[in-house]
Amino acid sequence: MDTDLNKIPKHLHRSKNPVTEFNKIIIESTYKYAAAYKINFAFYEKDGTKGLDNILETLSYLPDREILTIGDAKRGDIGNTSQMYAQSVFDHFNFDSITVNPYMGFDSVEPFLNYNDKLVFILALTSNPGSKDFEKLKLSDGNYLYQKVIDTIISWNANKNCGLVFGATNLSELTENITAFGELPILLPGVGTQGADLEGVVRTFHSNDNHNFIVNVSRALIYCDSSDSFAQKVSKSILELNESISKII
Amino acid sequence: MDTDLNKIPKHLHRSKNPVTEFNKIIIESTYKYAAAYKINFAFYEKDGTKGLDNILETLSYLPDREILTIGDAKRGDIGNTSQMYAQSVFDHFNFDSITVNPYMGFDSVEPFLNYNDKLVFILALTSNPGSKDFEKLKLSDGNYLYQKVIDTIISWNANKNCGLVFGATNLSELTENITAFGELPILLPGVGTQGADLEGVVRTFHSNDNHNFIVNVSRALIYCDSSDSFAQKVSKSILELNESISKII
Numbered sequence: 001m002d003t004d005l006n007k008i009p010k011h012l013h014r015s016k017n018p019v020t021e022f023n024k025i026i027i028e029s030t031y032k033y034a035a036a037y038k039i040n041f042a043f044y045e046k047d048g049t050k051g052l053d054n055i056l057e058t059l060s061y062l063p064d065r066e067i068l069t070i071g072d073a074k075r076g077d078i079g080n081t082s083q084m085y086a087q088s089v090f091d092h093f094n095f096d097s098i099t100v101n102p103y104m105g106f107d108s109v110e111p112f113l114n115y116n117d118k119l120v121f122i123l124a125l126t127s128n129p130g131s132k133d134f135e136k137l138k139l140s141d142g143n144y145l146y147q148k149v150i151d152t153i154i155s156w157n158a159n160k161n162c163g164l165v166f167g168a169t170n171l172s173e174l175t176e177n178i179t180a181f182g183e184l185p186i187l188l189p190g191v192g193t194q195g196a197d198l199e200g201v202v203r204t205f206h207s208n209d210n211h212n213f214i215v216n217v218s219r220a221l222i223y224c225d226s227s228d229s230f231a232q233k234v235s236k237s238i239l240e241l242n243e244s245i246s247k248i249i
Numbered sequence: 250m251d252t253d254l255n256k257i258p259k260h261l262h263r264s265k266n267p268v269t270e271f272n273k274i275i276i277e278s279t280y281k282y283a284a285a286y287k288i289n290f291a292f293y294e295k296d297g298t299k300g301l302d303n304i305l306e307t308l309s310y311l312p313d314r315e316i317l318t319i320g321d322a323k324r325g326d327i328g329n330t331s332q333m334y335a336q337s338v339f340d341h342f343n344f345d346s347i348t349v350n351p352y353m354g355f356d357s358v359e360p361f362l363n364y365n366d367k368l369v370f371i372l373a374l375t376s377n378p379g380s381k382d383f384e385k386l387k388l389s390d391g392n393y394l395y396q397k398v399i400d401t402i403i404s405w406n407a408n409k410n411c412g413l414v415f416g417a418t419n420l421s422e423l424t425e426n427i428t429a430f431g432e433l434p435i436l437l438p439g440v441g442t443q444g445a446d447l448e449g450v451v452r453t454f455h456s457n458d459n460h461n462f463i464v465n466v467s468r469a470l471i472y473c474d475s476s477d478s479f480a481q482k483v484s485k486s487i488l489e490l491n492e493s494i495s496k497i498i
Contacts, residue, residue: 042333048341049298078377084291103352105379128327130354140387
């Protein structure tokens with residue numbers, strides 16, 4: 001749900017709250033087929049308090065809370081501060097899971113992990129071009145930084161609530177590292193606008209007998225049509241995505 | 250301004266909005282002596298929309314905008330998302346500067362740097378114990394990750410608006426790396442509750458003829474007293490901190 005007023009169908013601009021009206025229709029069009037809803041905090045924070053209200057209103061449109069909700073917030077700070085971010089995303093907004101940045105190390109992630117009924121997706125290798133700048137640096141032990149991050153996260157998984165973010169755009173790295181993931185659930189952004197190869201990703205997981213993954217499609221799904229009947233197109237698109245995954249498996 | 254209801258003087262709980270009342274008094278007690286005000290977003294986000302209103306109200310108590318404001322938000326995401334975070338902190342809240350996490354690389358930081366009248370403090374080596382987990386890993390070229398981050402940030406500084414966050418708790422690393430900072434302004438958390446050595450930090454900068462630094466003191470200053478007359482104690486504390494810096498210089 002990277003909802004952007006400049007990208008939603010024009011006719012929605014006539015409604016009282018175009019952002020939440022759009023999100024409501026997206027949820028109605030997809031909830032039979034979706035595994036999870038990921039709310040990208042940045043797109044709401046830019047509108048200040050109204051944006052935060054829009055997150056809460058959007059969550060209220062989920063027909064039940066059996067569907068995983070992901071607070072995509074990329075947070076992380078010293079321990080006492082991460083504690084407050086955890087309260088924000090888990091207590092105030094009641095998300096089931098969050099995305100977290102590992103750069104500052106264990107005490108920056110621990111407050112999130114202490115919520116043992118919540119899932120914490122920690123960035124390992126991201127989908128963007130900048131992943132080469134630091135994540136793909138080679139360490140003195142021969143591993144890449146993102147590999148060390150993965151190994152370290154496994155050692156942090158005492159509450160069995162760690163997950164990884166692994167950009168689907170990195171197919172060769174995915175193939176090489178999939179056995180290192182252990183039991184960690186993997187969140188894979190990058191399919192759609194960022195151009196990742198859905199078939200390659202699904203085949204890699206399937207051929208390694210690992211079905212513990214969520215493919216994230218944001219913009220390519222929610223903005224697949226800008227007409228008055230975009231809801232039907234979105235339904236059709238997610239169904240096609242699911243079918244193409246089923247075919248591969 | 251890591252303002253926490255559980256830590257502010259008890260008598261303020263009788264006021265209509267204890268958080269902003271406390272912040273107002275802290276500002277009134279310090280603005281003659283402060284170089285900057287750093288608002289830690291986490292402590293406000295945990296209260297949802299009310300917290301965001303409290304940030305705006307707090308900023309309104311600054312007697313003028315000649316004093317640097319730092320939006321301590323540790324943001325960073327793929328380019329189109331960092332763009333929205335930049336709009337939040339720079340356009341919506343109108344902070345002069347922000348703290349940013351470098352893990353995801355250049356395109357995650359670029360949208361902040363594109364605001365060439367704003368200052369972007371990027372995490373290099375942080376003040377917390379977890380800094381050893383990844384930031385202090387040795388790379389295959391013999392440098393530590395945080396050193397590579399510093400060198401890379403210098404290459405990103407085309408708009409002359411990059412800064413670094415360097416934890417004051419890392420005094421030996423500060424001494425060893427200070428010549429690598431070039432012209433970058435340095436934000437130094439860690440003095441106070443986290444136990445960094447103020448004198449050592451100031452001497453290191455001074456003896457290298459580098460005066461381009463801001464020492465951040467949060468909890469040890471704002472919670473230095475919990476009585477009805479805490480305002481006077483806070484004034485006295487910041488004045489003593491400034492005098493101890495002046496003496497060293």
